Amino acid sequence: MRLPIGLLVALQPLFFRNVLAIWPAPRNISSGEQTLLLSPEFSIVSDLPSTPQDLEDAVARTQARLFADGLGRLVVGRGANDSVAFSSAESLCTLRLALTSSSAAKSIADEAVVPFEVRNESYALMVPANGSEATLTAPTTLGLLRGLTTFEQLWYTYSEQVYAVNMPLVVHDSPAYPHRGFGLDSARNFFPVPDIKRTLDAMSWVKLNALYWHVVDSQSFPLEVSAFPELSQQGAYSAMQVYSEADVQDIISYAAARGIDVVLELDTPGHETAIGLSHPEHVACYLSTPWADFASEPPAGQLRLATPATVNFTVALVASVSAKFRSALFSTGGDEVNANCYTQDTQTQADLAQSGLSFDEALNEFLLATHAVIRAQGKTPIVKEDMILNHNTTLPNTTIAVVWISSQDAKNVTERGYRVIHQPSDYFYLDCGGGGWVGDDILGNSWCDPFKTWQRIYSFDPLANLTAEEASLVIGGQIPIWSEQSGPENLDPIVWPRAASAAEVFWSGGYSNGAALNVTDALPRLHDMRFRMVQRGIKAIPLQPEWCALRPNACDLNS
Amino acid sequence: MRLPIGLLVALQPLFFRNVLAIWPAPRNISSGEQTLLLSPEFSIVSDLPSTPQDLEDAVARTQARLFADGLGRLVVGRGANDSVAFSSAESLCTLRLALTSSSAAKSIADEAVVPFEVRNESYALMVPANGSEATLTAPTTLGLLRGLTTFEQLWYTYSEQVYAVNMPLVVHDSPAYPHRGFGLDSARNFFPVPDIKRTLDAMSWVKLNALYWHVVDSQSFPLEVSAFPELSQQGAYSAMQVYSEADVQDIISYAAARGIDVVLELDTPGHETAIGLSHPEHVACYLSTPWADFASEPPAGQLRLATPATVNFTVALVASVSAKFRSALFSTGGDEVNANCYTQDTQTQADLAQSGLSFDEALNEFLLATHAVIRAQGKTPIVKEDMILNHNTTLPNTTIAVVWISSQDAKNVTERGYRVIHQPSDYFYLDCGGGGWVGDDILGNSWCDPFKTWQRIYSFDPLANLTAEEASLVIGGQIPIWSEQSGPENLDPIVWPRAASAAEVFWSGGYSNGAALNVTDALPRLHDMRFRMVQRGIKAIPLQPEWCALRPNACDLNS
Structure with a gap:
C-alpha cells in the first residue's frame, strides 16, 4: 500500500x-x-x-x-x-x-x-x-x-x-466464491449471438464469471454439432436459429476475454425431445399426449437411456460437444426425468428386461458412461440435484450438483459430500412471477410464484443451515433465465439489474470490510449500477421511480 | 356485399x-x-x-x-x-x-x-x-x-x-365499446416522445383508440404548461425530461392520425407533490415523513383543496392544460386521497374552520370548481371511482368514473348512474407481479399480485354482475402501466402483447359472429399478432416457446 x-x-x-x-x-x-x-x-x-x-x-x-x-x-x-x-x-x-x-x-x-x-x-x-x-x-x-x-x-x-x-x-x-454464473436457456426461444455477447458484457461489469448455457432442450436443438449435423438441421427452429460451431467459438472467446467461462449443459436424459426430429429411434414417448403424463412441459420425449444404441449415441454426442468447449466443467443436467415415459415405452421396457437392470441402475450406467467421456477430457461433470437426491446413483463425490428445486436441498446434497452450485428456484429463477404460459389456462400462475425481486435474491445465504464441512462444498451460484416467455425482446429487462444482485451475493459472500451487507445500503449502489448499465446500452429496468433513485433510501419502507 | x-x-x-x-x-x-x-x-x-x-x-x-x-x-x-x-x-x-x-x-x-x-x-x-x-x-x-x-x-x-x-x-x-385505452404513467419514470409514438403505433394495430395519459404525479411534473412554466422547470426530473407544449401537440397529432384520442389525467388533489417544488404554498404535508402516514407512496404531498388560493390555482391549471388537448374528455383523477395529510395540515384545518365546510364538502367544492372549467370547454370530466364511492360528492351523472380498485366496483358506480371506464387492478394492471419496489423490504410483493397474464386480462367480462341499465353505462376500458418499475427499457415487453388482450375484450365485447370468444382459440391469433409486432419493431414478449407458437394449441393444458 x-x-x-x-x-x-x-x-x-x-x-x-x-x-x-x-x-x-x-x-x-x-x-x-x-x-x-x-x-x-x-x-x-x-x-x-x-x-x-x-x-x-x-x-x-x-x-x-x-x-x-x-x-x-x-x-x-x-x-x-x-x-x-x-x-x-x-x-x-x-x-x-x-x-x-x-x-x-x-x-x-x-x-x-x-x-x-x-x-x-x-x-x-x-x-x-x-x-x-x-x-x-x-x-x-x-x-x-x-x-x-x-x-x-x-x-x-x-x-x-x-x-x-x-x-x-x-x-x-477477491471473490468469496469461485463460481458465479448466469444461466441462459436458448432452446425454448432462441437468442441471437449479439444478444448473448451483450449479456456477457453486462455479466463482466458485475464480475459474473460463468455463462451456464442450457443450449438445447425438448423444444429445439439450436446447437450445430459437426459430428451430428442432422441434430440442428432437423431440430433447430430454423436454419437462422442455429449456433454454428464458429458462433460457439466466437462466444467462448468473447466470454473468456471478459473473464467468463462458458459451461455447457446438455440436459440428459430428459429435455431432449428435439433430438427426435432427426433421431426418433433414440427418444422414448416421443410427442406422446397428453404431454402432462409424460413430461414437465410439452413436447414429451426422453432419451432411451436403457437402450445400448442410445447410450452410445449420447456418449458420442457428449464427447463431441464437450470437446468444443474450453471449460473444465460440463453439465449433463438430469432434471425432471419422467418415469411414466419409460414405463410406457415398449423399447425401454424390453431393454431393461434384456439387461436385467432396474430403471435406476440403467440410469446410473447411462450417467457413468456419459461422465466417463467428460472425465476423459479432463473435465468435471455437473448434474442437476435430481441425479443425486431422487435416483439411486453412484456418482463420485467429485461430481458437482446444481441445486435448483429448493434452496433447502443444498443441505442434503452437501451432506452426501457433493459440491454444490446454488441455483434455487425459490430465490433465483428470473422467470418466476410472469404467469403460467401453458395454453387454455386462464388462472395459471408461475409454478414458482412470486416474482423474485432483487431484494429476495440479495437475501440468499449460500451457507444457510450448512456445517463448516458442508459449507466448504459450496463453490458458488448462478441465476438462470428460462425462456418459455422470454426472448431477445425482454432479455435485458428480465435479467438486469436482478442478476447483479446474485453477482454481489457470490462475490462478496454477504460481507464487506467484515460487516454484513444488507438491502438498505445496497439499493443506492444497485441504482447506480443499473443507471450505468443503461448508459452502456443495457435495457435494465428501473428499480424505483427516479425520484427515489436520486434520494438514497428516501423510499424505504419506514422512511 | x-x-x-x-x-x-x-x-x-x-x-x-x-x-x-x-x-x-x-x-x-x-x-x-x-x-x-x-x-x-x-x-x-x-x-x-x-x-x-x-x-x-x-x-x-x-x-x-x-x-x-x-x-x-x-x-x-x-x-x-x-x-x-x-x-x-x-x-x-x-x-x-x-x-x-x-x-x-x-x-x-x-x-x-x-x-x-x-x-x-x-x-x-x-x-x-x-x-x-x-x-x-x-x-x-x-x-x-x-x-x-x-x-x-x-x-x-x-x-x-x-x-x-x-x-x-x-x-x-365495429367496436363493441367506444372507449378502448392504454394508460401511461410518465411521472414515476419518464418516457421520451419516441417511446410514446412507438406505443401509439402498436396501439393502432390492435385498434386501441385512447391514450389515457397520467402525465404528472408526486414524483415529477414533466408537462410544460406555458401559463405555469415553473411547474416543469422545477418539477421535472431534468430539463431533458419535459414534454414541451410542442411535444404534446406532436403526440396529439401523431395519435389522432392513428385514430387515437389523447385523454389527459391531471390527478388531483393527491398525486401532485411535485407541484410543491415550485409552489410549496399549495401542497399540504409536503414531503412529510414517515411517508406511509401521509401518502400511498413516497413522496407525501397533496393539493390544499380547502385553501381558496390553491383552488384558484388548480382551476387555472386545469383550464390551461385542458385547453391544449383536442379530446372531449379530461380527467381530474382523484384516487388515494389521504385524510391524515389534511388532518395534520394546519393551513387546511384553518381554511376548513374558516369556511365551515366539512372535508368532503370542501373536496366537493374543489371538484366542482375544476370540473366547471372542463365543462366550460365543452368537455366531459372523468374521475377515479374514489370520488364517487369514497367521498360524499355531488358530481352529476354525466361524469365518467374510472374503476380501478376492484372490478367489483363497477356495479356500485353504475348503480349510482355514472358511466364507467373499466381499469380494474385485479385484471388490467400491467405492473402487478413485478415485486414490491419500496426499499428495505426484502419480502415485499406487488400490492396487486399476481402478474396479470394475457389470459386473465382476456377473461374480463365488461358486463359482469350488471343489469341491462347498468351495462348501458359501460363505455369501455383501458389497461394501464404504472411506471415505478418501468421505463423506456421495458415498456414494450411489459405492455405487449398483453395490452392487445384488453383491446380484443373491448373491441369484440367477447363475441365474434355471435359466438363467445375464448382463450383457447385466441392464443394462436395472439401469437400471430405478437410475431407481427416483433417484425414491426415492437419488443413484445413471446407468450410460449416457439415450438408452441408454431403448433396451435399443442401446448394447451390438456393437449
Missing part, C-alpha cells in the same frame, strides 16, 4: 454520505471524501513485460468507458453540487497496471477457463486523491480485469468533466 | 384449420380456405372525392407494411407448405376504398377526437379469392383506418411472396 492508512476514512457503515457505488461490493475497501478529476489526458499504462492482447483490449474498453459512460451521479441535480469542488480538485493522469507474479503473463482468456479451484481473480486498487498515479496490481491478468471493472465504476460525468467523489480509495478484493 | 354468401365458409368455430389471425377479432367475419397472392403491383386506390392527407398517409403505411412485415406464417416450416398453392392462386392487384357517407370526408384525426358517443369506427372489408378488386368501405375515414389495419393482418411472406390463406373474406366490423 502506497497510501498511509491515516489518509483514509474507514467505512463503517460501508456506504455513507456519498454513495460509493461499486458493484459487487469489494471484500475490503477504504475511501475518503475528496473529489478527484479524471484528466482528459488520462491513460492506463502497463508495467507488464509483455501485455496480452486481450488485456490490451480490456484496457482500451475501460479507457473508452471512462469518458463514454457519461453517468450523472444519482443525486438531485445529477452532480451540479459536486462541481463546486472541481476547481480545488487534483486530476488523475495515470493508472498503472502491474502483476504481482513474476511468471509470464497469461491472457485473460486463459486465466478465465482454468479450473475454478485454482482460478485467481484477486486484485488491489489504489487511487490517491492528490493526482499521483493510481495503481492496480493482481497476480493474474484476470485479476487486473476485475480491478479495471471496479475502477470504471468510480467515475461520474457532470458538464463534460469526469470525476470521482470518494477519494482516496484503497480496495483489496 | 359483392360476394355471394355461398362462396364463403361460415366460421364455426371461428378459427379453424388455418388460423385467421385478425386481432382484435372482428364482430362479423366469413372466410374461405383459398390462397391469394398479393401482386407486386398491388395498390390501394381511393374513391373518395378528396382524400384527407392523414388517410393518404395511413394508406401509404399499409402499403409499405404489406411488403415489409415479412411475417412467416406460424406453422411448422413457416409457410413452406403454403407455397404449393401459389402456382394456382390468383393475385390481388387492388384494394379500393370508399366512404358510405356522402358528406365530405373529414380527416382521421378529426374523426378520432369527436366525442365517443358519436365516433364511428365501423367498416366493411371484402377480399375476393379470384383476384378481382378488394373493397373497403366505411362511413368515416376513421373506419377506413380500422379496415386497413385489418387488411394488413391477412398477409404472410414466404420466399418473397406475400399471400393470404383464408380467402375469400368478408368482414363487417
